[in-house]
Each structure stands twice: as C-alpha cells, then as structure tokens.
Amino acid sequence: MQVFQPSATFGRIVSSVCEAPCEAGCKLSELNSGINIRRLERASVMYGQYNQKKRFFISKKNKKTAVIGEDLFCLSAAYELAKKGYDVDVFSEYGALGESLDETLKGRVSREDILADMDIFKDMPVVFHFNRAPSKQSVEEILTTHEAVVLEQKIFASLFADGEIDAQTLQTSVDKIFTRKETSLPIIGAIADGKKAATTVDRTLQGVSVLEGRKNEGSYETTLYTSLDGVAPDKPVVPKGKEYTKEEAVEETQRCIHCECLECVKGCAYLKHYKSYPKKYVREIYNNLSIAAGHHTANTMINSCALCGQCKNICPFGLDMSMVCHLARQTMVETAKMPPSAHEFALLDMEHANGEEYFLAKHQSGTDKSSYLFFPGCQFGAIAPQTLQAIYADLSGRLKGGVGLMLGCCGIMANWAGQEAMFDRALQRLKEQWEELGKPTIVTACTMCNSVFEEFTEMKTVTIWQVLKEIGLPPGVTATSLEKAAIFDACGARDDEESRKIVRDMARQLGYEVHDLKYNHETSPCCGYGGLAAFANRQVAREMTDFAAGLDEAPYLTYCINCRDRVGREKSANHVLELIYGKDDIDSPSLSQRRYNRAKVKKQLLEEVWKESVMEKQNEIQITLHEGVEALLDERMILEEDIIKVIEQAEKTKCAILDRKTNHLIASRRVGNVTFWVEYEKENEQYRIYRAYSHRMMVEEA
Amino acid sequence: MEEKKVYESIEADASLVCGQCQEPLVKGSAKFSYMGNAFPVELPMCPKCKLIYVPEELALGRVLKVEKELEDK
Numbered sequence: 001m002q003v004f005q006p007s008a009t010f011g012r013i014v015s016s017v018c019e020a021p022c023e024a025g026c027k028l029s030e031l032n033s034g035i036n037i038r039r040l041e042r043a044s045v046m047y048g049q050y051n052q053k054k055r056f057f058i059s060k061k062n063k064k065t066a067v068i069g070e071d072l073f074c075l076s077a078a079y080e081l082a083k084k085g086y087d088v089d090v091f092s093e094y095g096a097l098g099e100s101l102d103e104t105l106k107g108r109v110s111r112e113d114i115l116a117d118m119d120i121f122k123d124m125p126v127v128f129h130f131n132r133a134p135s136k137q138s139v140e141e142i143l144t145t146h147e148a149v150v151l152e153q154k155i156f157a158s159l160f161a162d163g164e165i166d167a168q169t170l171q172t173s174v175d176k177i178f179t180r181k182e183t184s185l186p187i188i189g190a191i192a193d194g195k196k197a198a199t200t201v202d203r204t205l206q207g208v209s210v211l212e213g214r215k216n217e218g219s220y221e222t223t224l225y226t227s228l229d230g231v232a233p234d235k236p237v238v239p240k241g242k243e244y245t246k247e248e249a250v251e252e253t254q255r256c257i258h259c260e261c262l263e264c265v266k267g268c269a270y271l272k273h274y275k276s277y278p279k280k281y282v283r284e285i286y287n288n289l290s291i292a293a294g295h296h297t298a299n300t301m302i303n304s305c306a307l308c309g310q311c312k313n314i315c316p317f318g319l320d321m322s323m324v325c326h327l328a329r330q331t332m333v334e335t336a337k338m339p340p341s342a343h344e345f346a347l348l349d350m351e352h353a354n355g356e357e358y359f360l361a362k363h364q365s366g367t368d369k370s371s372y373l374f375f376p377g378c379q380f381g382a383i384a385p386q387t388l389q390a391i392y393a394d395l396s397g398r399l400k401g402g403v404g405l406m407l408g409c410c411g412i413m414a415n416w417a418g419q420e421a422m423f424d425r426a427l428q429r430l431k432e433q434w435e436e437l438g439k440p441t442i443v444t445a446c447t448m449c450n451s452v453f454e455e456f457t458e459m460k461t462v463t464i465w466q467v468l469k470e471i472g473l474p475p476g477v478t479a480t481s482l483e484k485a486a487i488f489d490a491c492g493a494r495d496d497e498e499s500r501k502i503v504r505d506m507a508r509q510l511g512y513e514v515h516d517l518k519y520n521h522e523t524s525p526c527c528g529y530g531g532l533a534a535f536a537n538r539q540v541a542r543e544m545t546d547f548a549a550g551l552d553e554a555p556y557l558t559y560c561i562n563c564r565d566r567v568g569r570e571k572s573a574n575h576v577l578e579l580i581y582g583k584d585d586i587d588s589p590s591l592s593q594r595r596y597n598r599a600k601v602k603k604q605l606l607e608e609v610w611k612e613s614v615m616e617k618q619n620e621i622q623i624t625l626h627e628g629v630e631a632l633l634d635e636r637m638i639l640e641e642d643i644i645k646v647i648e649q650a651e652k653t654k655c656a657i658l659d660r661k662t663n664h665l666i667a668s669r670r671v672g673n674v675t676f677w678v679e680y681e682k683e684n685e686q687y688r689i690y691r692a693y694s695h696r697m698m699v700e701e702a
Numbered sequence: 703m704e705e706k707k708v709y710e711s712i713e714a715d716a717s718l719v720c721g722q723c724q725e726p727l728v729k730g731s732a733k734f735s736y737m738g739n740a741f742p743v744e745l746p747m748c749p750k751c752k753l754i755y756v757p758e759e760l761a762l763g764r765v766l767k768v769e770k771e772l773e774d775k
C-alpha cells in the first residue's frame with residue numbers, strides 16, 4: 001500500500017479495472033507469465049491501510065483553470081491541476097460527483113469504491129459545478145473567465161469537429177483548450193493523460209517550454225537489463241475467489257525476482273565488497289573528487305579497483321568502472337590528493353625492476369644486432385626466474401637474427417597508480433634502449449606488457465604465444481598430461497583474442513582437456529594483482545583471488561605469471577609456459593624473495609650467457625626469520641632488506657631497546673617515508689627476527 | 703598551569719631497558735608528526751639518551767588510523 005497509494009490517483013478504481021499493460025512488460029512474462037500486478041494492487045487496497053493523503057503546502061498560482069466533463073481523464077486533470085496550485089472549476093452534466101463514473105464503470109467498480117476515490121478532492125481547490133450540459137456557448141463563456149480549459153474528449157469531438165489534437169502534449173488547434181486522443185487504455189491511459197494535460201496547461205501558463213524534458217513521460221521501456229539465468233518458469237497464483245486472499249497475494253508477490261542488473265557486480269569481488277552498485281560508486285567517486293576540504297571517504301575504494309575492464313565487457317551498456325577509477329586516480333595525483341601510502345610499495349617495486357638489480361638491455365651474446373628482443377616483464381623474473389632463463393635459452397636458440405633480452409617493467413605500475421609522468425618516463429627509457437638495440441621486434445611474455453606497448457608506443461611486438469605457434473613447442477616437449485583444467489584468462493588479454501586462442505590450443509597440445517570458466521575470455525575476473533589492488537587494499541585483493549580461485553574445481557591453467565602466483569596460492573594452478581619450460585622450486589615467493597629472484601636471474605644470465613662476472617651484493621647482516629614471520633612481513637609489506645637496514649644501524653649505533661623478559665632487542669630506523677621496527681636476537685653470527693612493524697608518522701622527542 | 707593535551711599516553715613496560723644506557727624506559731614527552739600535523743604524546747623512552755619506543759599495538763592501531771585519516775583529508 002505504501003508503494004501503490006502514492007502512485008495511483010484513483011487506487012480503488014485502478015485496482016479493479018485497470019487494463020494492466022504493465023503485466024505484459026513484467027520480465028517474467030518472457031518465461032511464462034508476468035506478475036499479476038493488478039490483482040496485487042487490489043489486494044493492497046483490500047487488506048492494506050488506506051491513508052488519507054495529507055498535503056502540507058501547495059504553492060498557489062492565482063490562476064483559474066476549468067475542466068469540462070467528469071470522466072477519469074477530466075478528474076485526473078482536475079486533481080493534478082489543483083496539486084499544482086491552480087483553482088479548478090469542474091463543469092459536469094451529471095448531478096453529483098462520481099455519477100459519471102458510476103454509469104461507465106457499472107458492474108465493474110462498486111459505487112462505494114468510486115465515492116471513496118473521490119475523497120482525494122477534499123481540501124483541494126476544486127469546485128464542482130453539476131447539471132451543466134456542455135455547449136459551444138458555455139465553453140466560450142468559460143474560456144473568458146478561465147486561462148485554460150481541459151475538455152472531455154467526446155465533448156471536444158462534438159463541439160470542435162475539425163479540431164486537431166497533439167498526442168504528445170494534448171494541446172489542440174483551439175486556443176487554451178486541451179483534450180486527449182482515444183487510446184486502447186480507457187482507464188489507466190485516461191488517468192495518465194489527465195496528468196499529461198495538467199503538465200501542458202501548467203507549462204503553458206507559466207510560459208515555459210511545453211516539450212522540454214518530456215521524453216520519458218508516462219510509461220516507457222526501461223533500459224534496465226535483468227538476467228533470467230537461473231530463474232525457473234512458474235505459473236501465476238490463480239485466485240480461488242474473485243480476487244486474491246491475503247495469503248494468495250503474498251504467494252504471488254514471492255514470484256517477483258526484483259528486477260535488477262548487477263551483472264558486473266556478480267562477476268567482480270571488488271564491486272561486491274562495497275555492497276552497492278556502479279551508479280552509486282560513480283556518484284561517490286564524483287563527490288570524493290569534488291570536495292575541496294573534508295574527509296575523502298572514497299579514496300580506498302578508488303584505489304581498490306583492479307582496473308581490469310571486466311565490468312565494461314560484462315555491462316550491457318559498457319559502463320567502465322576501471323576507467324572511472326583510473327581517471328579518479330590520475331586526478332588525485334594531479335591535485336596532490338592521492339594518499340601517499342596507497343601505491344608507494346608498488347612504485348618502489350617498479351623502481352627496483354627498472355633499477356640496477358634487474359634492469360638489463362642487451363643483444364644476444366656474441367652478436368651486435370637483434371631481430372627480436374625478449375621482454376619477460378617485471379614479475380616473471382621475480383616469480384619464475386628459472387622458467388625465464390629456460391624460455392630465453394630456447395628463443396635465442398631457435399629464432400633467427402639474434403634475440404636480445406630486456407629485463408624491466410613496462411611501466412604499468414605507474415599507470416595503474418595514476419602517475420602519468422612516471423609512466424611516461426618508464427616508457428621513454430624502454431623506448432630509448434629499444435632504439436639503441438636497433439628497434440627489434442619485442443617478444444612479450446606478459447599480456448599486460450604487450451597491451452601497454454601496443455597502446456602507448458610504436459614499438460613492434462609479438463606475443464610469445466604467436467612465436468611459439470610459429471616455431472612450435474621446443475623439442476622434447478610432448479603431451480604428457482591427461483588432466484582436465486580450466487583456462488583462467490588474463491586481464492591483459494581482454495583485447496587479444498589471438499593469444500587466448502593460442503593458449504587454449506597449446507594447452508590441448510600439451511595433453512590437457514581444457515574448458516572455460518563461467519567468466520572467461522574478455523569477462524575473466526581479476527586475480528587480485530591488477531590495478532595495484534593488492535597494495536592499496538589487501539582485503540579486497542584477497543577477496544578477488546578467492547572469487548577467481550573458487551570459480552571452478554578443476555586446476556587452472558594461466559598465461560599470466562601474477563594470476564598463477566595469486567590463484568596458485570589457493571589451488572592447483574600452472575602457467576602454460578611453466579608446463580613447457582619447467583617450474584621454479586619456490587613457485588610462490590615472498591615479496592623479499594621476488595627481489596632476490598630478480599637480482600639472481602640477472603646475475604645468472606650475465607654470468608652464464610654473456611660470461612660477464614658480476615659482483616654479488618653481500619649483506620654483512622644475515623637474518624633468519626622466526627616461524628610465521630615471513631607471512632607477517634608479506635602481510636605488512638616489509639622487506640627483509642628493510643629489516644637488515646634497521647639491524648645494521650642498531651648494531652652500529654647500539655641504539656636499541658632490550659626486553660629483559662625475552663632478551664630480544666627492539667630497534668627502529670627511518671627508511672624513506674617509513675619507520676621500521678624490528679624485534680630480533682643475535683644468534684651466533686646470524687640475527688633471528690621475531691617480528692617487524694612499521695608506521696609512516698615521524699616520531700621524536702618533544 | 704593548564705595541563706597540556708596529549709593524544710596518547712603509554713606506560714613503559716618494566717622489562718624494557720635502553721640497550722646502550724641500561725636505564726629502564728620511562729614515560730616521556732614525544733611528538734608524532736605527519737603531513738604537516740603534529741601530535742604531542744607520552745611514550746616510553748630512555749631517560750638518559752631519549753631513545754623512544756613505539757609499541758606495535760600503537761603503531762598498527764591508533765597511529766595507522768590517524769595516518770589514514772590525514773591521508774584522506
């Protein structure tokens with residue numbers, strides 16, 4: 001009743017005789033039969049509480065309008081005009097209010113219901129004049145005393161036989177007169193037209209545009225997409241009597257599927273996490289960017305999106321939350337409103353990948369030119385260094401014209417962080433190195449690197465998948481597995497149909513019986529690494545990983561090393577290149593091991609392939625992590641090298657706190673923008689680490 | 703004299719001593735600062751060399767919360 005009463009002007013009449021065109025529009029009618037809305041409205045009238053509408057304030061217009069006739073169109077127009085503040089005179093040829101309706105609705109609506117519906121005119125500025133048969137003369141007289149006249153359609157037709165009616169506005173060719181055209185909906189159509197006529201009268205008398213903004217007036221087809229997946233066809237409840245009993249009505253309402261789209265939310269743990277939907281998120285983000293001072297409550301939400309573009313591909317209208325969040329991040333960086341802690345670790349990791357411990361750009365050993373340049377990406381070297389070396393050995397052995405090697409980051413980390421200038425600098429450096437090497441064709445092992453180079457540079461790329469398709473699998477690699485596996489598609493391959501296809505073919509070649517996940521190809525969810533979500537909001541990133549890993553019971557085959565790393569922590573997962581080239585001993589390294597791996601793979605390649613001697617960085621401080629500390633460090637994004645820096649300083653300055661209960665030392669050191677605290681104990685020549693934590697605030701003696 | 707407002711006051715654990723001075727830590731006046739804001743606090747410190755201790759619960763609790771609030775301002 002709370003829903004129905006405010007929206008239906010003559011609720012008792014409508015619920016009895018409405019033609020109910022809405023029922024055919026009900027989504028369930030696509031399966032079997034729509035919700036019996038008319039009967040439910042009747043039930044709400046019969047069993048609900050009908051409250052007398054109270055109006056607190058109507059702004060008076062001090063203009064007189066008239067309605068001639070007393071059908072539903074005229075009564076609706078009179079009511080709506082009165083609501084808008086006009087004085088309304090209703091001229092009726094009948095002797096009392098409701099008589100006309102009683103005659104036309106006889107046997108279909110009770111007299112009591114009709115009279116009860118007429119109560120809405122109580123306390124409204126509407127004066128009824130009965131026994132006033134309409135004539136051309138009386139209409140002309142009324143026109144002299146009223147500024148607008150709404151005429152019953154049949155009266156208009158009899159008095160103005162040649163008169164024309166505009167169906168959109170209900171204006172007529174006779175000045176100041178408004179009426180409707182007959183439609184197939186004499187009940188609900190008439191009431192809606194009454195409202196429409198009142199709007200046109202109001203706009204005409206106010207001197208504003210009659211047509212502006214009326215596109216969706218009355219009923220129109222919704223753009224809301226609602227999936228019927230998983231909805232079983234059922235039958236509407238048939239009333240045992242004339243109308244529903246209370247119980248029957250409740251049963252019928254339970255058929256309602258509450259039309260909503262949320263298709264993108266269903267496929268994305270991030271969109272689910274904030275318990276709302278993109279329209280609201282976009283508004284929150286807009287507000288977050290708009291406020292000059294105060295708390296920016298949506299910062300974390302903006303920085304938690306994987307920027308993977310899944311939502312855009314799922315949405316029937318292409319709404320792209322990734323683009324919204326990405327633009328928001330760029331704006332936050334430009335306006336110095338980006339929280340400093342959000343992406344610092346990730347950007348330092350990118351700096352590491354492009355720093356001396358990992359970065360490398362060389363022609364193939366023994367050559368001075370390269371037709372190809374293998375670019376495995378920043379995380380491949382961090383997670384799968386042995387696999388990387390095996391791939392490079394194979395490519396440089398089988399591709400003609402020299403295969404150079406470039407180790408580094410494509411810059412996507414800065415792009416994800418909204419740091420445009422930093423992103424440009426990273427790309428510029430890669431481009432310069434590529435030019436120095438004679439502009440070879442870049443062979444990418446990461447779909448994200450590939451998409452970055454294609455979108456933002458003129459560097460020519462081929463994917464490793466295209467290369468392996470062309471030259472075939474390395475000798476000796478045969479189909480050994482008879483396993484079933486699900487392909488987990490990479491977000492970097494959303495626009496790369498060819499790679500998605502080759503990976504599937506190659507997995508089959510390797511003996512796998514592969515199938516797709518529920519969300520696949522361009523609608524695959526994020527593994528939790530994308531968009532730096534794992535750095536800005538570990539909880540949401542974990543939910544993304546859990547969602548991704550939980551889509552299928554079969555082991556996964558991935559073709560992105562980050563997907564393999566994150567999903568592989570939750571279930572059996574392999575990178576297709578690992579199936580071909582072998583897997584590293586530690587397949588899910590910690591944050592610190594990733595850095596060691598990068599440095600190690602560069603050193604090994606330089607020594608073994610290029611025969612260069614490399615000085616190994618030796619730490620004077622050797623640490624051992626107590627049980628559970630490795631996981632703790634990853635959770636808190638603390639590197640072993642930070643810990644070593646703390647202990648180095650503490651041992652040198654002797655500035656540490658001693659806990660006499662445990663005999664452990666507790667020391668701190670400011671490294672960059674962070675103060676790290678470490679609890680440790682010297683054990684022979686090593687240091688055993690019991691815990692570590694950090695804060696960004698500076699602390700000093702007051 | 704008006705008492706100075708402190709945002710946090712942490713008692714020193716009796717087992718903690720300064721590794722260098724061997725003095726038991728005592729509660730002393732310190733200051734946290736971040737993004738142009740400063741907060742007077744009382745933290746365990748060495749009475750002699752003024753080495754300050756920020757306990758883990760404080761660093762990962764109130765300090766982290768205030769850091770986030772200041773970053774979102």
